[in-house]
Amino acid sequence: MPDSKAATNRDKATAKRRNQILEAAVMCFLEKGYHQTGVRDIAARAGVSLGNLYNHFPGKHDVLVEIAQLERKEVGPFLEVLMKPSPAPKVLDGFIGAYAKYLSAPENVILSLEITSEAIRQPDIARLFLDTRENLIATLVTLVERGIAEGDFRSVPNANQVSHLIIEILESSAERSVFSNTPMRKIVGSVRDFVSAALQPQ
């Protein structure tokens, strides 16, 4: 065992508490939104005293930042999907399906909307948001460019812009599915059709 894992029982318990708090915060933010959620709400839901929460986090804002950082790591699997060596249209279809599935969980959509609307006025959260996005876009751009080079996609004027549009179509469709109570699976077909038509050569 590497000594980097010199985790005492106490350390493990502390890490567990932290996660409890974070999970409780996510639930609260989903239910009531960030600003309607009080620190007491989070502490109570996590089964932790008010004062103790401040032993684990400097403040309410930092809890949100940490949640935003966790969301950031959720894109990893999609990057892998995008980097598969199959024909570009197939890979793109796979990505659309995978991302749509992720977005078919309303929690993911709502939490993302919550973070986005906080990002407007909180620069550090905006930065996290943009970094995550940049990762995803960059990987999607290489896929689109590969598709063009292999003759599977038309030669779009700007692969970066197109990549943004693809992601945004998916996310805003997911938002609509939440607001209009339409399951994502009834939407994703149209998205697939629309995107593939937009990229079709000729």
Added chain:
Amino acid sequence: MPDSKAATNRDKATAKRRNQILEAAVMCFLEKGYHQTGVRDIAARAGVSLGNLYNHFPGKHDVLVEIAQLERKEVGPFLEVLMKPSPAPKVLDGFIGAYAKYLSAPENVILSLEITSEAIRQPDIARLFLDTRENLIATLVTLVERGIAEGDFRSVPNANQVSHLIIEILESSAERSVFSNTPMRKIVGSVRDFVSAALQPQ
């Protein structure tokens, strides 16, 4: 003069005050967001006493509802653009340009995002939001269907879904333009290209 305008001086002054309050509220919501804005902020910015604000509005929530209703009426001009009898692709292009121009003002984007994120947990605001959207979509659907009938667009599987996607592409692009400080005019070209490719026959 019709007696429906039996507005006394007092009535006119009252209407003016109401508008002052609404405009102040919009500015506050843009600057700090709905929940960070206190009723005192709105009253102060409107040049009105705290107590008097409650003579004009039942409460803070109702101010937001009224603002959402005002936003609702902003779509009118776009409906007119969509109903022009020119060839469908030309009309669509005109609409994209007009809507993009509207969305190139960050206030419109941010206020819309603010209202959207309130709509998640406030059913009456969600209803306003969905009503407005339904109006726009219905008009866009008839345009798309006309374009298909006239052979200018391909026969898409679902004109309603496509219409939603077109609107959502525009709005989410506008959101991106706000977050990444990219002027909308540098984005709208790609949007036009993407949408027209997606609708191209063959």
Added chain:
DNA sequence: CATTATTGAACGAACGATCGTTCATACTAT
């Protein structure tokens, strides 16, 4: 037309609740 009632705009103090945060203190694993 002059006068009184009545209405509702306008004000800011005050209310009770809740907010995020700090604090003194007890306790326990190291």
Added chain:
DNA sequence: ATAGTATGAACGATCGTTCGTTCAATAATG
């Protein structure tokens, strides 16, 4: 013995709303 977890009371600030009151414009009355 020490360092860090845990607790809940307490703090000052701010929240949305209500309240009693003043005052001017309108409506009703003569």
